[in-house]
Amino acid sequence: MMARRQSLAVLVAVLTAAGSLVACTDGGGGSKKATGPVTLTLVEYQKPRADAVEKLLPEFEAAMAKQGREVKVKLIRDILPDDQFKTKITQQYNAGEAPDVADYGAPFVPGFAGAGYLLDLKPYLEKWADWESFYPDIRDQIVQPDGKIYALPHEANTQNLFYRKDVLDRLGVSTTQPTSWPELVSRLKEITGKTGQPAIVLPAGKSWGGGTFGEGFLNVMLGTGSTLYNTDSRKWVIESSGLTQTFELYDELTKDKLLPVQALLNPEPWQPTKYKAFPAGTLPVAAQGTWGWRYDWGPAGSAPIPGLQSKVATWDYPSSDGKPYSVSSVAFSYEVTAQTEHPDEAVELAKWLSSGKAMAEQLVAVGAAAPRTGIDSVAPYSSQPKLIETGKQLSASRSFPPRPGQDQIAQAVAAATEGILTGKMDGAAAAKAFASNAKELLGPDQVETGS
Amino acid sequence: MRLSTNRAAVRAKRRRSGSTAMVVGMLGPSLVLIALFVVGPVGYAVWLSLTNKTLIGFGAQTPKFIGLDNYRQLLSSGEFLHSLSLTGQFIFFSAIVGQFILGMLAALLLTKSTVRAKGLFGSAILLPMVVPEVVASLAWASMLAPDRLGTVNRGLEAVGVTPMAWLQDHPMSSLIVVNTWRGIAFAMIMFQAAIEGISDDLIEAARIDGAGFWQLFRHITLPLIRGPVFLFLLLTTITTASVFGLIYFLTRGGPGGQTQVASIYIYEHSFAFFQLGLGSAASVIMLLIVLVLGLTYVRLAKVEV
Numbered sequence: 001m002m003a004r005r006q007s008l009a010v011l012v013a014v015l016t017a018a019g020s021l022v023a024c025t026d027g028g029g030g031s032k033k034a035t036g037p038v039t040l041t042l043v044e045y046q047k048p049r050a051d052a053v054e055k056l057l058p059e060f061e062a063a064m065a066k067q068g069r070e071v072k073v074k075l076i077r078d079i080l081p082d083d084q085f086k087t088k089i090t091q092q093y094n095a096g097e098a099p100d101v102a103d104y105g106a107p108f109v110p111g112f113a114g115a116g117y118l119l120d121l122k123p124y125l126e127k128w129a130d131w132e133s134f135y136p137d138i139r140d141q142i143v144q145p146d147g148k149i150y151a152l153p154h155e156a157n158t159q160n161l162f163y164r165k166d167v168l169d170r171l172g173v174s175t176t177q178p179t180s181w182p183e184l185v186s187r188l189k190e191i192t193g194k195t196g197q198p199a200i201v202l203p204a205g206k207s208w209g210g211g212t213f214g215e216g217f218l219n220v221m222l223g224t225g226s227t228l229y230n231t232d233s234r235k236w237v238i239e240s241s242g243l244t245q246t247f248e249l250y251d252e253l254t255k256d257k258l259l260p261v262q263a264l265l266n267p268e269p270w271q272p273t274k275y276k277a278f279p280a281g282t283l284p285v286a287a288q289g290t291w292g293w294r295y296d297w298g299p300a301g302s303a304p305i306p307g308l309q310s311k312v313a314t315w316d317y318p319s320s321d322g323k324p325y326s327v328s329s330v331a332f333s334y335e336v337t338a339q340t341e342h343p344d345e346a347v348e349l350a351k352w353l354s355s356g357k358a359m360a361e362q363l364v365a366v367g368a369a370a371p372r373t374g375i376d377s378v379a380p381y382s383s384q385p386k387l388i389e390t391g392k393q394l395s396a397s398r399s400f401p402p403r404p405g406q407d408q409i410a411q412a413v414a415a416a417t418e419g420i421l422t423g424k425m426d427g428a429a430a431a432k433a434f435a436s437n438a439k440e441l442l443g444p445d446q447v448e449t450g451s
Numbered sequence: 452m453r454l455s456t457n458r459a460a461v462r463a464k465r466r467r468s469g470s471t472a473m474v475v476g477m478l479g480p481s482l483v484l485i486a487l488f489v490v491g492p493v494g495y496a497v498w499l500s501l502t503n504k505t506l507i508g509f510g511a512q513t514p515k516f517i518g519l520d521n522y523r524q525l526l527s528s529g530e531f532l533h534s535l536s537l538t539g540q541f542i543f544f545s546a547i548v549g550q551f552i553l554g555m556l557a558a559l560l561l562t563k564s565t566v567r568a569k570g571l572f573g574s575a576i577l578l579p580m581v582v583p584e585v586v587a588s589l590a591w592a593s594m595l596a597p598d599r600l601g602t603v604n605r606g607l608e609a610v611g612v613t614p615m616a617w618l619q620d621h622p623m624s625s626l627i628v629v630n631t632w633r634g635i636a637f638a639m640i641m642f643q644a645a646i647e648g649i650s651d652d653l654i655e656a657a658r659i660d661g662a663g664f665w666q667l668f669r670h671i672t673l674p675l676i677r678g679p680v681f682l683f684l685l686l687t688t689i690t691t692a693s694v695f696g697l698i699y700f701l702t703r704g705g706p707g708g709q710t711q712v713a714s715i716y717i718y719e720h721s722f723a724f725f726q727l728g729l730g731s732a733a734s735v736i737m738l739l740i741v742l743v744l745g746l747t748y749v750r751l752a753k754v755e756v
Contacts, residue, residue, distance in 0.1 A: 083723060087722045087723060090722075090725060091506070093506075094506050094511070111507030111725075112507060114508040114511070115505075115506065115507050115508060115511035115512060116511070116512050205705075205707075206705065206708075207705055207706075262616060262706070265706030265707055266706070267701075267702060404509065405508065407507060407508070407724070408724075418707055418708070421707065422706070441724075
């Protein structure tokens, strides 16, 4: 009797602790009745974007009022890092409690679209005259495998290797465009030989989250000539010479102490690298996107670099075919939740924010290029030659549209590169671990091997 | 005679049914709450663990029952087994060794009549327990910061020790120290209350017989507080197994998975990779492990909890 009572007591205590670990998720969707004036909710999770949009919303409300529609927008400022925002909004979507409109990066879209959280915008966009003004590459990139469009892009960017021109000049290291990785690696070794410190930050490991794949690995991989996704079979190619070459490059950079390994293993690896060492000039080369000009290193950025335009320049990524390239991608886009009670008004808001002055203001606030024509002459974007130039490079860049399953691929890349950083794997072993992990995460029917 | 026997039987039956109704009335609300908020979520987690439920991608719309596949995957996953091993180390060194020893020392000191400033000493030890987890984490992140930024490094530098990146070079040891610091107060309170319950006559008699401090502790104090000791071990094992915020804030399971204990593994798979089925299966495995540990403690202690 006593033993049973003891066992019951222990069970309850343990269940309580376990309940706190697992009590989660899967609430039912609530429904709200639409009556009277429409109030939309819009979530922004990055401060510069929230600040820019907050100023614009009264103009949108006024524009709607002119059309005789009473639409109010409640801005939800949920300032969070990417990964935490994704965790939060995923749960909101799943619980049917997401804001009507959200603003986030294109890599989030395939996973959310596949889960049925997002409204198909295609019927709305096909009737919108401005849609034709968006660059064809950008329009193609956001079409999902089911042929639908779930995101309205309002930013594009290119990614390059940013370097501290002032530092390299001082060190006597060439700043001409390197055409191959061996050439760049030898230059990086020269830098490290002179400074005694790592020379380049390429996102790697688990701590950088999706950035390890989207801001580093993918960019290098695109220069190998191998395919990562087979568009015909709609399968991920998890074994190829290009993948192995890319992992071997990370291995070489790690073993030669060219990567800041300890910093990359930090919980927030961008802090000691992009926000401290690069601005200080002690880590003079960084994989970076257009947003670096304003969001990271601009005067109002996270880590301003005085005299940025004269001190920092960019190289394209070296390529195995000797043709350096930049990588372009759809950056942030507006998405409308499938459960919104006001789809017409929500799409109207997304369209308005992706047009004219509203788009120009946002682009300048974060340092992104316009994904469409008709913005170059709109202030304040018209006074940003670097961004306009970036916009013109979009069509000449290489790109990789986000695909379903990209989250799992990014997860496998992060784990494999972390294995390299910690010295547990060499390049070949990391490639093997990646293939095995990706197959396990995606399932055998979603992957294939290539050349 | 027969009539009086029948009346007694009826009265006894009424008493029994009255007492059953009272038991149901008294326990009912608690049982309903436990069923709703404890058994229900755990039952749901067990169900999820038998599916391939995810929160993103096509799997989110069409979760399937996959039997024990998640369990098979976890039990053959080096990463998960490593996280269990790290959880074991974390519990053993921070809760069972660190909190127990230091909590016991603090309790013994506070029960000494000769010790002064007990209030101050006790408050200092209690402070870590009342500080919110996030505040405690922030304080330790600052103290363990690398180079000359961290308080610990500054102190060590003053005595000639080279500064280091504690959370990078010794991540698990650092977390063990922090969790020990957090848990001493709880151990101290439990042990102090138990020690104060020991009769002074017993201690006095042992002293008269020539027992020293260690002999007193080993043969008198410890056996007499065995119940509270095992109760503490049970509770601290359960709570330490589910420590999350402290580790997430300080290391996020890194670097290189060196502090990826089970709670971090479960969080990552459930809420970063959104594999709810797999994350739930990992939770259920943890539940079973802690359950077995808890029952072992209770059997060893032979205490009523």
